[in-house]
Amino acid sequence: MKKILLIEDDKNLIEMYETAFELEGFEVEKALNGDEGLKVLAKKEKPDIILLDILMPGMNGFSFLKEVKKKKTLKSIPVLLLTNLGESTIDMNRELAFVLGIEGYLIKAKNNPDQVIARIKNILKNK
């Protein structure tokens, strides 16, 4: 069973994505911000993919990404940005994000869970 680490601070969205992913047969681990995400990653069993929000209280998505990509054991895990932040902000940070090594990004409001799942499957297939 493939495992997703969902780093997201909106509780409604967490439950929604968790339900949708589980229906598709994924195992879901949750974290409310970057710090919690790093704690989850410190465990022995690593996720197959990380879905990462950007704006969160505590450690934000970009800081989390930098930390992950520094660590040999973690940097190969694909990261998909899942955010409602303005595209212009993402555009500005796009280069940084791709340098840091993301697989892509999705605007949450523009993609329903099915579309997010399709993208996840695509990334895992090419891995």
Added chain:
Amino acid sequence: MGMFKINLNKKSKANFNNDFEEFYKITQVINSSLDLKTTLKTVSESIANITNASYCYIFLKSGEDEVSCAYRYGKKLIFREQYNISTSYHTKKIFKTGKPIVTSNFENYRHYGEEVIDFFKKENICCTLYLPIIKEKKVLGYMWILRKAECSTDIDIKRIMLFVNQMATAISNSQLHHKIDINRSRWKSIFKDSSSGMIITDPSFKILFINKAFETIIDKKSRLLIGINIEEMFVNEKDRLFLEKGLRQNKKTKVFNKELLLEAKNSVIWTSMRVSKSINSADEERYIFSFEDITSKQEFEKDKNEFVSIISHELRNPLTSIKGYLNLIEKKEIGSMNKKQQAFFKKIEDSAERMTELVENLLDVNKINTGKMRLNLSPVSIGKIFKKVSSDLSRALSQKNLKIQLDKDERVYVYGDDIRLYQVFYNLLDNAIKYSFPDGKIKVGYKNEDEHALFYIKDNGVGISPLEQKKLFTKFSRIENIFSVSSGGTGLGLYIVKNLVLAHNGAIWIESKHGKGATFNVKLPLAKQLSLVK
């Protein structure tokens, strides 16, 4: 007037040379000076000289029923500066007859006050002359000459009147000049005291004049600015280009409006600029610039844009949640809905979709307004993008039983942002579907032409009137749709489309005839390197 020859001292010897000299002097002054004071001074002095007068006054008409002393030769007297024409004996008479008056034997004249007569006695004034100043049969005023008894020159009124007549011409000229001068200074003060910042430049945009208000706007002294080129104050390169391309080379337009940033002392100022071309009285070409400080308006705009941006982003999270759960409810694992629930579900889904569209449109408009619309450019295939657009809109097409008639050239690659171009073609096809008659055809075509790709989409609707065409690409414009009460759009779609096309250095225009549908044409720059085609 020749009959007024008075030999007051019986020593009649005309000083012809003296007369000639004075006459020459007067003519010189009259020809060279338009200043009334100078003219009056010279003429009074000359006449006083040749008549051997002790005092000489010039009274000019200063009101409907009023004369005022315009020049005084000799020391200041107790006499009044102004007289009413209708109530002063000699003044009234001279204005009525236009003929000179000679007065003497003052004790007998009740028209002078005691003070005046006392003065005449003290100064030994033996006679006075009132000489009318007439121009084109109009009495402009008169000269009053006071002579002492001991002076020994004869005076010939006819002779003196030659001088006075010269003066009349000079007075009427300088009065006219004075009027023009007042007008000019009125205009000057409009420029000087205008609350708009104003600048006048020559045709090369070199600054000639600056008014106070402009100094205030940019907090710099005019002496630092006069002589420099106005473009040195423009912060943005494109505004400098506007001077040359938009202004100088544009022969048709007379007045220009533009909002631009000016460099002030320690900051930059948003201004609304108005420029007009003008030719001055010396036949020289001038540009007149006026500026209003709109910094606070711009700040309000900025606040508004930030507000829209924050609100829209804040709306995205709850919308994600609504749409996400709707997506979940549809799944068979969650359970099934009855028919009524399914119908209601559809309505919620449609509303959520419309709201998403509104939020995304507002965010796009916001990006356009704040100049943050960024494109990720790469060579993209129009055919590929349009294929996805038509497949995503296939349901809407089949609902109205519309067919797409495609006239295509497979190898049309443009240099563009695939996501944004998808948005452009999606909006255009979506509109074409909305405004087409059912069971018809929508014609779509794209091809290469010189350096550009041409794309068109033609609906079979009622067409768009010229008036509506003008409004079409503006914000919140909507065209009445005969097929639905509410078109359900935000009125932002075509505004965004136009700005996206412009951001691609492209162009968009409409052709439409009443009753014959509308064609939207899009021109986009071709991709040069095809190795990276998406």
